[in-house]
Each structure stands twice: as structure tokens, then as C-alpha cells.
Amino acid sequence: MQKILIKGGRVVNDDCSQVADVYVEDGVVKAVGPNLQAPAQPAGIQVIDASDKLVLPGGIDPHTHMQFPFMGTQSKDDFYQGTKAALAGGTTMIIDFAVPQKGCSLLEAYEKWRSWADPKVCCDYALHVAVTWWSDKVKEEMKILTQEKGVNSFKMFMAYKGVYMVGDVELHSAFSQCKQIGAIAQVHAENGDLIAESTKKILSLGITGPEGHELCRPEEVEAEATLRAITIANSVNCPLYVVHVMSKSAAKVIADARRQGKVVFGEPIAAGLGTDGTHYWHKEWSHAAAHILSPPLRPDPSTPDFLMNLLANDDLSVTGTDNCTFDICQKALGKDDFTKIPNGVNGVEDRMSILWEKGVHSGKMDENRFVAVASTNAAKIFNLYPKKGRIAVGSDADIVIWDPKATRKISAKTHHHAIDFNIFEGMVCHGVPVVTISRGKVVYQSGLFNVAPGEGRYISREPFSEYVYKRIRQRDEVCQPVPVKRAPYAGKVISTALK
Numbered sequence: 001m002q003k004i005l006i007k008g009g010r011v012v013n014d015d016c017s018q019v020a021d022v023y024v025e026d027g028v029v030k031a032v033g034p035n036l037q038a039p040a041q042p043a044g045i046q047v048i049d050a051s052d053k054l055v056l057p058g059g060i061d062p063h064t065h066m067q068f069p070f071m072g073t074q075s076k077d078d079f080y081q082g083t084k085a086a087l088a089g090g091t092t093m094i095i096d097f098a099v100p101q102k103g104c105s106l107l108e109a110y111e112k113w114r115s116w117a118d119p120k121v122c123c124d125y126a127l128h129v130a131v132t133w134w135s136d137k138v139k140e141e142m143k144i145l146t147q148e149k150g151v152n153s154f155k156m157f158m159a160y161k162g163v164y165m166v167g168d169v170e171l172h173s174a175f176s177q178c179k180q181i182g183a184i185a186q187v188h189a190e191n192g193d194l195i196a197e198s199t200k201k202i203l204s205l206g207i208t209g210p211e212g213h214e215l216c217r218p219e220e221v222e223a224e225a226t227l228r229a230i231t232i233a234n235s236v237n238c239p240l241y242v243v244h245v246m247s248k249s250a251a252k253v254i255a256d257a258r259r260q261g262k263v264v265f266g267e268p269i270a271a272g273l274g275t276d277g278t279h280y281w282h283k284e285w286s287h288a289a290a291h292i293l294s295p296p297l298r299p300d301p302s303t304p305d306f307l308m309n310l311l312a313n314d315d316l317s318v319t320g321t322d323n324c325t326f327d328i329c330q331k332a333l334g335k336d337d338f339t340k341i342p343n344g345v346n347g348v349e350d351r352m353s354i355l356w357e358k359g360v361h362s363g364k365m366d367e368n369r370f371v372a373v374a375s376t377n378a379a380k381i382f383n384l385y386p387k388k389g390r391i392a393v394g395s396d397a398d399i400v401i402w403d404p405k406a407t408r409k410i411s412a413k414t415h416h417h418a419i420d421f422n423i424f425e426g427m428v429c430h431g432v433p434v435v436t437i438s439r440g441k442v443v444y445q446s447g448l449f450n451v452a453p454g455e456g457r458y459i460s461r462e463p464f465s466e467y468v469y470k471r472i473r474q475r476d477e478v479c480q481p482v483p484v485k486r487a488p489y490a491g492k493v494i495s496t497a498l499k
């Protein structure tokens with residue numbers, strides 16, 4: 001285990017910043033304070049000068065799909081290359097999704113994803129598990145996953161009809177069980193029935209290119225499903241987390257619900273904050289297809305700014321990526337039919353830089369809010385805090401040294417993804433990760449990696465996250481409806497017997 005002394009940086013947590021040194025040993029932060037002296041045997045200590053730099057908790061990307069088998073192929077970034085890309089961007093933990101097919105065991109899906117990820121991950125990770133169908137067995141397995149496997153979040157798809165989609169009754173059952181076992185329910189919010197119908201219409205009009213993808217799932221179907229999910233979750237007092245909020249109208253629905261006091265969290269993603277859906281009308285097919293994901297980027301070019309404003313002001317809570325990369329030959333499965341283009345884009349490497357450029361450099365949020373939406377809030381919601389998401393004595397030594405003044409130009413030529421296209425190509429971002437420390441070891445510095453596959457660990461998460469469940473519990477206690485006490489009706493009752 002490395003011993004590291006980070007000198008003279010500005011340590012930024014979500015609630016305060018201070019100029020301080022940070023001492024790391026055995027993978028854990030041992031001391032934070034001004035002018036720390038290195039303990040004995042200084043030869044064994046790596047000293048890093050962080051003057052004029054920020055020292056941040058490593059980023060947490062709560063939404064990735066590494067080596068995901070999907071739409072007849074598998075996403076290109078595997079758990080090795082994907083987590084390397086994450087580290088290069090300052091992200092030291094990902095939460096991926098184990099997604100069983102309909103009718104299949106959730107536990108088996110979990111074990112399968114573990115077997116893929118454990119030997120490959122270069123940073124810590126956890127797993128959400130998807131509920132793609134409903135039965136007593138699913139219900140029981142959710143409980144086992146929560147109590148024995150460290151899973152405290154379950155995702156339901158309201159889209160991908162016939163594949164992953166579940167209906168309102170199944171949502172109600174899944175949300176009820178999440179509530180029972182202390183998990184947080186997550187939804188992919190789009191109206192899958194409407195999309196299926198609109199798709200027939202768009203194809204019948206002779207529209208087979210990538211623009212058809214957005215045309216058959218306009219933002220109304222996202223906003224409608226978002227409101228429906230919130231309504232169902234609230235009816236059983238279950239906390240809800242809406243993944244990849246892509247449109248202004250869906251974001252407004254979440255903001256309204258939060259202002260009504262509902263326990264709901266919204267996650268915009270790097271793609272939605274950094275670019276827009278005008279690309280679907282690009283003349284070059286491969287360029288347009290490379291931007292396909294669901295819900296789609298929105299053609300309204302004011303969308304990214306709008307989402308960032310809501311993120312800055314706590315209407316939205318965290319930032320993910322939905323990193324699910326496919327190269328152009330894979331995208332070409334849908335060259336004659338947009339419905340066959342594998343859904344997914346990059347994001348895990350550039351998320352924090354996009355967020356800094358569009359959020360902090362633009363003056364919308366400060367460095368503390370940046371840490372909150374890049375790391376701390378995800379740690380709190382998914383019950384990893386304060387081991388993750390904070391620099392304090394006892395926290396995991398997942399740290400990024402961040403140069404807020406430096407700039408870098410995003411390009412597929414220099415990124416660390418397994419594909420040769422980057423949806424943020426050419427964007428110049430302030431905010432550059434200079435050194436990334438994962439599990440107390442310098443894993444990335446000045447463009448060079450020092451990682452080995454399998455060095456990351458699976459992180460178990462306890463149920464009943466305080467951040468989410470304190471309000472839920474209290475509501476259960478005080479908000480139950482009670483019957484009105486009244487004298488029994490003593491009058492006459494008509495006979496209902498049929499003559």
C-alpha cells in the first residue's frame with residue numbers, strides 16, 4: 001500500500017473548502033489539516049504538490065453499462081477499459097447495472113455481472129439490478145440481493161416494449177417491495193407503448209434514419225412516464241430515482257414533485273448536459289447514429305443549459321453518463337432501420353470535465369456543488385457515504401487532484417474508450433484531472449496509468465440509506481390515513497335483492 005502526502009491543495013467537499021494537506025495510508029485518508037508532517041520513514045512516502053490545485057473526492061458515476069449484451073451485440077468498453085477511462089477523467093467509482101432477461105433470475109444476473117466485473121475493474125464499483133418482469137421469485141430475490149449481496153437499488157424500464165418493459169401494476173409491485181426492503185427504486189421513464197405505436201408510423205412515412213429515433217420518442221413520452229412513475233412511487237411512499245433525465249419537460253416534472261415534497265431524485269447525464277439532439281439530423285449517417293441513446297438527446301438546443309440550471313439549483317441531484325459505447329460497425333446494425341441501431345454513447349471519461357466547463361466555469365455552480373453532483377450526492381443516495389464522496393479522516397482514499405485553470409480538448413484520438421468516436425469531439429473544457437488516486441494508490445498521473453485489471457473492489461451497500469429513508473420512515477409514521485370515528489348508521493337500508 002502506498003503512503004501519499006498531498007501538500008498545499010484546496011480540499012473541497014460538498015459543504016466546505018479549506019487549504020489543507022491530505023495524508024493517505026492503507027487505502028484510507030488518515031489525516032487532513034494544514035502543514036501535516038510526514039510520519040517516520042519519509043522515504044516510503046510519495047509527496048504530491050497540489051498548490052493551486054483542488055483536491056476533490058473521486059467522482060462517482062452512478063450509471064454505466066460496461067460490456068452490456070444489448071440489441072444483438074455487446075457494448076465495447078468492458079469493465080477494464082471502461083474503468084480506466086473513468087479514472088482518466090477523475091471518476092473512481094462506477095455503479096453498473098445487472099440486467100436479467102424477462103423470466104430469468106435476478107440473482108443469476110447479479111452473479112454473472114460480478115464474474116465479468118471482478119477480474120477486470122480498475123476502480124471500485126457496485127451494481128444496481130434491473131427488475132424486468134414480476135413474480136414471487138423476483139420479489140424474494142430482491143430481498144436476498146438487498147440482505148446478502150449489497151444491492152440497494154433496483155431499476156425498472158418503462159420502455160423497450162417486449163424486452164425489458166414493465167407495466168404500471170408491475171411497477172407498483174416492484175416499488176412496494178423496494179420500500180419494504182429499504183431499497184431505492186430507479187426508472188427508465190419513457191412510455192414504451194406509445195413509442196411502439198409511433199415507431200410504426202414513422203417507419204411507414206419512409207423515415208428509416210437516426211432522426212426517426214427522436215421523432216418516435218419525443219420528450220412528451222419521457223415527461224408522461226416520469227410523472228406516472230412519481231405518482232406510483234408516491235402512492236406507496238417509495239423513494240424514486242429517475243435515471244437519465246434528458247428533456248426540459250421531464251426535468252420540470254421532477255422539479256415540481258420535489259417542490260411538492262416528494263422523495264424523488266433526478267439524474268441528468270453527461271451527454272444531455274454536453275450536447276444536443278440536432279445531431280440526429282446530421283447528413284452523415286454514422287455521425288447521426290453515433291448519438292443514438294434512449295431517451296434521445298433533444299433537438300431543442302436550449303436543453304443542456306436548462307438541465308444544468310436545474311442541477312445547479314438542486315432540482316436535479318446527481319450526474320451519471322449511461323456510458324454504453326458501440327463502434328460504428330455495431331451502430332450499422334441499424335443502417336436501414338433506426339430501431340436496430342444499438343442505443344448508447346460515451347461519457348464516463350468526460351463527465352467531470354463537461355460538468356466543470358458547463359456548470360462551474362460558466363458560473364452556474366460553485367466547486368462545492370460540483371463535488372455534490374459529481375460524487376457526494378450519489379454516495380449519500382446509494383448509502384456509500386462518507387466512505388465515498390468525501391475527503392475526511394476514515395474515508396476511502398479515492399481522490400482526484402483537479403486543475404481548474406487548465407484546459408483540455410476532448411477527442412476520440414486521445415480518449416481512453418474502446419471506440420473511435422466521441423460525442424463531445426472538439427469541446428474544450430476547463431477542469432483537468434491531473435492525478436487520480438484510487439484505493440490509496442496513484443493510478444493515473446499526467447496521462448499515464450498505473451493500473452491492473454481486478455484492482456478495484458465490489459462495494460456492498462446497506463439498505464435504508466439515511467439520506468433517502470429518514471423522511472420515508474417519518475411519513476409512514478405520521479401520514480397514514482385514519483378512519484373518521486362516528487356512530488354507526490342506524491337507519492333503514494334498501495333491499496338490493498332483485499325482484
Ligand SMILES: [Zn+2]
Binds near residue numbers: 064
Ligand atoms: Zn442506462
